[in-house]
Amino acid sequence: MMISLALLLFPLFHATSQEEIVQIVNNVKGGLWKAKVYNKTEFDVEAAMMHMDSTILSEEPVFSSPLQSTPEVFDARERWPEFQVPIQMQAACNGCWAFATTASMTYRLGVAGCYKGLISPQDLLSCDKTNKACQGGNPLRAMLFAANNGIASDDCVPFVSEFGRVPLCPSKCKNGSAIERYKYKTPFQVGVSDVQTLLMESGPLYARFNVYADFLNYEDGIYEHVTGRQLGSHAVLLLGWGVEKGVDYWLLQNSYSEEWGEKGYFRMRRGSNQCGMENAFYGGIVDCNAL
Numbered sequence: 001m002m003i004s005l006a007l008l009l010f011p012l013f014h015a016t017s018q019e020e021i022v023q024i025v026n027n028v029k030g031g032l033w034k035a036k037v038y039n040k041t042e043f044d045v046e047a048a049m050m051h052m053d054s055t056i057l058s059e060e061p062v063f064s065s066p067l068q069s070t071p072e073v074f075d076a077r078e079r080w081p082e083f084q085v086p087i088q089m090q091a092a093c094n095g096c097w098a099f100a101t102t103a104s105m106t107y108r109l110g111v112a113g114c115y116k117g118l119i120s121p122q123d124l125l126s127c128d129k130t131n132k133a134c135q136g137g138n139p140l141r142a143m144l145f146a147a148n149n150g151i152a153s154d155d156c157v158p159f160v161s162e163f164g165r166v167p168l169c170p171s172k173c174k175n176g177s178a179i180e181r182y183k184y185k186t187p188f189q190v191g192v193s194d195v196q197t198l199l200m201e202s203g204p205l206y207a208r209f210n211v212y213a214d215f216l217n218y219e220d221g222i223y224e225h226v227t228g229r230q231l232g233s234h235a236v237l238l239l240g241w242g243v244e245k246g247v248d249y250w251l252l253q254n255s256y257s258e259e260w261g262e263k264g265y266f267r268m269r270r271g272s273n274q275c276g277m278e279n280a281f282y283g284g285i286v287d288c289n290a291l
């Protein structure tokens, strides 16, 4: 009786350590990616575990029929270097949804011909009461908020919620000048069959996916889930795609600082709805006139 009880309870209390995860991932024969143990000054894995969205996405295969004319490789950073969004650090704020929304809006305003500099995740975190600030958010609600209320520039409202504290919605820029807020006209959700064309035409999009513990130890390569429990979901910026040694991937920008992954970026296996990422992507048509 005592033995069976112990066996039953063990999985509940045993969280796989970073060392165990790294060892398992790096020993996969023909593995597509490498893992590393991060120390706390580089990237705080335990803190990141606690700052996940609770939404879990379906990982059922999704139908996809990419157009014949899609190029083999696309990278928004090379296509639009003038609108490049720096790698940011959400730290102890579960604000990935705000970073992904504003990074995609930054590029999309630029591609539409009305670049406004970096759009502010802080303004969105502080002002959008339809979402939960540093406790998580939903892409369509965030983009609808951007359509109705607009979002300030990052120069005007810089990020200050790295410890999870969220100030009230500001009525002035940090330097005291009046706030201008920039808008989306139409927020939308797009399927995997159309996302590549849309990205090439109008700029990067919001992507979300289920996070398993091994993702946090990603160092480089093409990520696919190997081991570790499901922690929740996370939002990032879709920048493009490519193929390496015959394996298709998505190119993505994270908000875990430049110390994490491929200098803050990562690649995810493409074509099999890995971690539910291919269910949907999100974006908006910008409104250059409504400034």
Ligand SMILES: *[C@@H]1O[C@H](CO)[C@@H](O)[C@H](O)[C@H]1NC(C)=O
Binding pocket: 039, 040, 041, 042
């Ligand atoms: C953490 O890693 C960085 C970069 O590899 C290194 O410079 C630093 O000394 C490490 N810190 C600790 C406490 O091990």
Ligand SMILES: *[C@@H]1O[C@H](CO)[C@@H](O)[C@H](O)[C@H]1NC(C)=O
Binding pocket: 153, 155, 156, 173, 175, 176, 177
């Ligand atoms: C204050 O900041 C805003 C937003 O970055 C900027 O447009 C404006 O020129 C600044 N004003 C002054 C007086 O520096």
